[in-house]
Amino acid sequence: MLKEQTLALVEKNFKNLNGLSDSQFQKKREEAKDLFEKVELPTTKDEEWKYTNIKNIANESFDFEAFGSLKKGRLKGHTIEGLDAYYLFFDNGKLVDFAESLDLENGLTLKPLKDAIKSESSLVDQHFSSHLENKNAFIAQNTALASEGVFIKIDKNYTVKKPIAIVNIISANEYKPFFATRNLIVAEEGSSATLIEYSIKVGNNKSLQNTANEIVISRNAKFEHYQIQINSESSSEINTSHVSQEGDSRYSNYKVSNNGWVVRNDLDIDLKGSNCETNMFGIYKLDGKSHVDNHTSINHREPHSISNQLYKGVIDGNATGVFNGKIYVQQKAQKTNAFQSNNNLLLSDNATINTKPQLEIWADDVKCTHGSTTGAIDEEALFYLRSRGISLSQSKKLLIEAFGNEVLDKIKIDALKNWVVEKLS
Amino acid sequence: MLSIKDLRVNIEDKEILKGISLDVKPGEVHAIMGPNGSGKSTLASVLAGRDSFEVKSGEVSFLEEDLLEMAPEERAQKGVFLAFQYPVEIPGVTNTTFLRTAVNEIRKARGQEKLDAVSFLKLRNEKMKVVDLDPELLNRSLNEGFSGGEKKRNEIFQMAMLEPKLAILDETDSGLDIDALKTVANGVNSLKSENNAFIVVTHYQRLLDYIVPDYVHVLYKGKIVKSGTKELALELEEKGYDWIKEEVETIS
Numbered sequence A: 001m002l003k004e005q006t007l008a009l010v011e012k013n014f015k016n017l018n019g020l021s022d023s024q025f026q027k028k029r030e031e032a033k034d035l036f037e038k039v040e041l042p043t044t045k046d047e048e049w050k051y052t053n054i055k056n057i058a059n060e061s062f063d064f065e066a067f068g069s070l071k072k073g074r075l076k077g078h079t080i081e082g083l084d085a086y087y088l089f090f091d092n093g094k095l096v097d098f099a100e101s102l103d104l105e106n107g108l109t110l111k112p113l114k115d116a117i118k119s120e121s122s123l124v125d126q127h128f129s130s131h132l133e134n135k136n137a138f139i140a141q142n143t144a145l146a147s148e149g150v151f152i153k154i155d156k157n158y159t160v161k162k163p164i165a166i167v168n169i170i171s172a173n174e175y176k177p178f179f180a181t182r183n184l185i186v187a188e189e190g191s192s193a194t195l196i197e198y199s200i201k202v203g204n205n206k207s208l209q210n211t212a213n214e215i216v217i218s219r220n221a222k223f224e225h226y227q228i229q230i231n232s233e234s235s236s237e238i239n240t241s242h243v244s245q246e247g248d249s250r251y252s253n254y255k256v257s258n259n260g261w262v263v264r265n266d267l268d269i270d271l272k273g274s275n276c277e278t279n280m281f282g283i284y285k286l287d288g289k290s291h292v293d294n295h296t297s298i299n300h301r302e303p304h305s306i307s308n309q310l311y312k313g314v315i316d317g318n319a320t321g322v323f324n325g326k327i328y329v330q331q332k333a334q335k336t337n338a339f340q341s342n343n344n345l346l347l348s349d350n351a352t353i354n355t356k357p358q359l360e361i362w363a364d365d366v367k368c369t370h371g372s373t374t375g376a377i378d379e380e381a382l383f384y385l386r387s388r389g390i391s392l393s394q395s396k397k398l399l400i401e402a403f404g405n406e407v408l409d410k411i412k413i414d415a416l417k418n419w420v421v422e423k424l425s
Numbered sequence B: 001m002l003s004i005k006d007l008r009v010n011i012e013d014k015e016i017l018k019g020i021s022l023d024v025k026p027g028e029v030h031a032i033m034g035p036n037g038s039g040k041s042t043l044a045s046v047l048a049g050r051d052s053f054e055v056k057s058g059e060v061s062f063l064e065e066d067l068l069e070m071a072p073e074e075r076a077q078k079g080v081f082l083a084f085q086y087p088v089e090i091p092g093v094t095n096t097t098f099l100r101t102a103v104n105e106i107r108k109a110r111g112q113e114k115l116d117a118v119s120f121l122k123l124r125n126e127k128m129k130v131v132d133l134d135p136e137l138l139n140r141s142l143n144e145g146f147s148g149g150e151k152k153r154n155e156i157f158q159m160a161m162l163e164p165k166l167a168i169l170d171e172t173d174s175g176l177d178i179d180a181l182k183t184v185a186n187g188v189n190s191l192k193s194e195n196n197a198f199i200v201v202t203h204y205q206r207l208l209d210y211i212v213p214d215y216v217h218v219l220y221k222g223k224i225v226k227s228g229t230k231e232l233a234l235e236l237e238e239k240g241y242d243w244i245k246e247e248v249e250t251i252s
């Protein structure tokens, strides 16, 4: 289903090329389309998809290009209270109400990818699909369909004053929407910016979004990236972020996942230069039949970089979490510091976590630590709190919050943190 | 206030408490002494409601109600407090958040209004002085990385905040330096009234110089084998437990 519908839409898009036919961008899309036609969607026989079965979403018939149910006047209602940002709203994958709402700073370029293909053609041709490989059918699908999404460029040595917020509004009352969006982000040397992505689902029909970010961080640039996934049991999502970091740069990713029918996240970070810093903080809070799979990889190619990863899961009901964290340290990458920790709290007998750290280290002078824990709520701690008059449910709540706070406290923007805490509780 | 009748308790099929009876009236201080492993902490935990123990038989009533029927939080809400021998470290929950939650949950259960932020801080600062608690400890995670003495002091601080009717202190003196011992004992004495009672578990007569007991009981192999007044503690300090063990063995 997904396959045929995708190919039909790709054909349609390729008919309206308006002078793009010779561009590098179009060549990349065609390559991706050919690949997508050939390869199968991943199955659980594929090592990378062992615990995440996408059969049900592949067999579902979704509505493609299900635009137009979003009322213009309602957009403000989807902002985060107290968060002043450049908001970009997507209606089932289509950027809406763009130019009217934004009054941009001089050092920031923010435009629909569709427009950037022409106006920023050299940067788009240089970077689009040249960092993020089409390593599975979903990424090939995303590349082949690339059209909706944003292009962000931060000029050399410029610090963007407000966060950029990409809001995916999923309208699933009349439709069963499918959409793909592709963002291309170029942070030039010495620049600094914050990107917040979040989704809001309206309606209870099934939905699938395939979103991908290709992020290029130049020398000495700083980039903060929040990805907040508040899902219901009817939402599925394939999210891929590829980050390539040049020397002396810093990238921090904050990933919050709350429920979801099938959610698969890939965060791949390529440390191309020396002296980089990377942070990956994640929390997944799952209940019901939710399934959330976080795959991350970080590739240390050059010396003296630090990567730091903390992922924590709170899993209840019949939900399943998957964590797979790869760390590669190449032979040249001496003096690498790489830390990884994955801790899980299982709140029910039917909650499941599949956790797998994977370290491949070819350099000898490195510091790498990794650890993973899985357990239930500490009975001793629970008794201690109850013995002070705190009810069982309140005691549990305190302990669960305490567990998650280690990650949530990393969120640097108060308004965003408050919003996330409220959504998770 | 508290009446324990022939209490028998097992842990995993092993009988730990073998028929304990004890009556505590308002205004009284009872000391419980006895060799390691005799069941003192087990008794304290059963009274506080730890459910890893199996009560085989016996009755415990507290203020005319069946204590054994109550959940741990209900017991605390009704006025039972246990100062743990080994207070639990809880990372991520600050001491203050914990205390505010506890105070307000107890108030709620008693049909009282929640304390607002200002009144809570006022109460907290007042009670902190009672045990001379380092204010820095309030913003740290509950007991996490606290020294042995700081943990014990924090237990007494919690007791001061919650104002229980029956406080059970399980070896609160061990790990305290001489000055801290005096401070903690003074704290306890300042909370003492005609309406509340204390059960003090200790190995050392020293504490009982400061917190003077009305009764001293010796727990040995799960039974109270001897009861007396404060002079019994002095005698134990001098002679150890051997003579009591011998008495028990000859009788049985």
Ligand SMILES: Nc1ncnc2c1ncn2[C@@H]1O[C@H](COP(=O)(O)OP(=O)(O)OP(=O)(O)O)[C@@H](O)[C@H]1O
Pocket: B011, B012, B016, B034, B035, B036, B037, B038, B039, B040, B041, B042, B043, B052, B085
């Ligand atoms: N969870 C448990 N599982 C098995 N045995 C236990 C458990 N808890 C306590 N016991 C046993 O019960 C007995 C009584 O222990 P308890 O802690 O009550 O002694 P105590 O009198 O407080 O000793 P101490 O003076 O050393 O604190 C001991 O033999 C101990 O090993």
Ligand SMILES: [Mg+2]
Pocket: B040, B041, B042, B085, B170, B171
């Ligand atoms: Mg003990």
